[in-house]
């Protein structure tokens with residue numbers, strides 16, 4: 400039996416191309432992985448009549464780990480978002496997005512190395528909203544923040560910091576205005592911080608945080624925040640280091656996790672083998688770290704860094720003209736070199 404059994408979703412648009420490049424890198428590790436291929440998204444609709452077949456959810460529940468290419472969200476078909484549905488069905492409460500500068504990527508900043516931990520299940524994204532009157536002249540949305548989910552996400556952030564040798568956790572909120580919802584989140588964060596005295600703790604109001612991130616992103620390490628603020632700040636941070644082609648992400652629950660790129664399926668480039676495979680390659684490195692293969696995680700990140708710094712085998716978005724597979728192959732070679 401293989402050491403690891405992992406669900407693999409190749410995804411839509413350019414997804415299968417970047418997964419193909421990622422496989423070159425994972426094969427170069429020599430790790431004993433058995434892939435259980437499942438469908439989700441457009442490809443699944445043709446075969447199963449739904450973008451999220453039960454088989455796929457069951458496979459992830461069984462294997463507890465999945466690597467996923469981006470999925471095109473069908474518009475105007477009545478199907479719900481695959482990503483939101485998977486997070487709910489599998490109770491993946493933490494969205495983890497590392498943000499790191501790479502030498503050789505055009506960017507205003509050089510020393511960014513931070514991680515955003517975003518609460519994935521509540522806040523304004525709980526979808527409790529409606530029109531107030533028949534004429535639809537006013538609408539309201541209920542912001543739900545619970546002690547349970549706040550404790551869970553802040554504790555996750557501190558444990559992540561401890562396990563990954565990070566020094567500081569910053570809790571981001573707007574408790575000065577939203578005294579009940581964000582007040583609760585902040586109170587819980589302060590209490591949980593007392594359990595982790597080896598990790599520095601601070602809190603910041605979200606508007607100030609947005610400015611601080613643009614002025615001095617190198618001052619931050621692990622950032623933990625509620626759903627909407629996390630969504631906005633993580634895209635801001637992806638912009639700090641050169642864009643979407645380099646941004647990996649993970650959705651993590653009690654004992655299940657899905658690793659993927661932050662970007663979407665870039666359908667206009669489908670079949671051209673043109674897009675950057677780095678985000679999914681870095682997501683696969685996070686996956687290996689999650690499985691306990693910390694050394695392989697570090698080595699893949701280093702191989703990506705070296706390939707980007709070398710600059711000869713990078714895709715169009717990094718100023719090169721390599722194909723998706725040429726870049727993946729070069730990263731795999733760098734990995735084998737050491």
Ligand code: NAD
Pocket residue numbers: 468469470471472473482643644659660661662663664665666667673674675676677678716
């Ligand atoms: P997108 O991220 O797919 O693409 C936006 C643009 O960013 C592309 O046109 C391209 O210029 C650039 N880009 C994205 N990925 C790149 C890469 N790897 N290398 C180089 N350039 C890259 O966003 P979109 O066009 O808004 O969405 C397309 C589809 O993807 C939609 O159906 C959307 O719902 C879906 N989506 C899926 C996920 C997911 O599966 N996790 C996430 C976001 C969007």
